Amino acid sequence: EAGVVQSPRYKIIEKKQPVAFWCNPISGHNTLYWYLQNLGQGPELLIRYENEEAVDDSQLPKDRFSAERLKGVDSTLKIQPAELGDSAVYLCASSPGTSGSLDTQYFGPGTRLTVL
Amino acid sequence: SQKIEQNSEALNIQEGKTATLTCNYTNYSPAYLQWYRQDPGRGPVFLLLIRENEKEKRKERLKVTFDTTLKQSLFHITASQPADSATYLCAAQTGANNLFFGTGTRLTVIP
Numbered sequence: 197e198a199g200v201v202q203s204p205r206y207k208i209i210e211k212k213q214p215v216a217f218w219c220n221p222i223s224g225h226n227t228l229y230w231y232l233q234n235l236g237q238g239p240e241l242l243i244r245y246e247n248e249e250a251v252d253d254s255q256l257p258k259d260r261f262s263a264e265r266l267k268g269v270d271s272t273l274k275i276q277p278a279e280l281g282d283s284a285v286y287l288c289a290s291s292p293g294t295s296g297s298l299d300t301q302y303f304g305p306g307t308r309l310t311v312l
Numbered sequence: 313s314q315k316i317e318q319n320s321e322a323l324n325i326q327e328g329k330t331a332t333l334t335c336n337y338t339n340y341s342p343a344y345l346q347w348y349r350q351d352p353g354r355g356p357v358f359l360l361l362i363r364e365n366e367k368e369k370r371k372e373r374l375k376v377t378f379d380t381t382l383k384q385s386l387f388h389i390t391a392s393q394p395a396d397s398a399t400y401l402c403a404a405q406t407g408a409n410n411l412f413f414g415t416g417t418r419l420t421v422i423p
Binding site for chain 2: 200236237238239240241244252287289300301302303304305306
């Protein structure tokens with residue numbers, strides 16, 4: 197079974213440029229998560245999707261970040277414009293169930309973003 | 313505010329010894345605690361989950377405890393091996409599916 201796929205693995209951009217990350221979750225997984233992980237820290241949730249609906253985006257900085265999960269499968273996270281402080285690893289995860297179900301999360305390898 | 317704290321940023325132990333990692337939570341009562349392993353350049357990998365009404369859970373050389381009075385979980389790796397060297401993350405889960413992660417403990421097992 198293929199795991200969570202993310203691309204690109206690495207991205208270097210200049211500040212004020214846009215950037216997008218793509219995630220393909222494990223087949224059949226209803227819930228998809230985007231996390232941000234700074235160096236030496238644990239992952240922090242940005243947004244959670246159940247199927248195509250964003251059920252928790254309270255931590256997503258909506259002035260510059262946006263996300264979509266069309267057709268409830270793969271997802272894209274975008275930053276526009278990027279700032280220096282956005283340099284981090286962006287992790288995507290998926291889980292089989294939905295709210296209230298006891299699920300573990302399966303993480304992709306992440307995209308390491310460097311903003312110069 | 314809700315907090316998950318992993319007391320040690322780094323832990324070095326000798327091969328064959330038991331590693332014990334600590335996770336403390338404050339200002340809320342998670343229904344579950346999960347432990348993940350993260351290797352450099354990779355995403356976290358699930359290891360164990362323990363419910364609030366469970367005292368202890370085991371899986372091979374791994375053991376996790378959950379003390380709701382102390383608001384603490386302990387994660388043990390017995391007969392540690394150099395291959396166990398990684399960062400271990402504690403995560404608290406409430407009724408919904410959101411996980412709140414600690415900062416992690418970087419474990420190094422010295423041959």
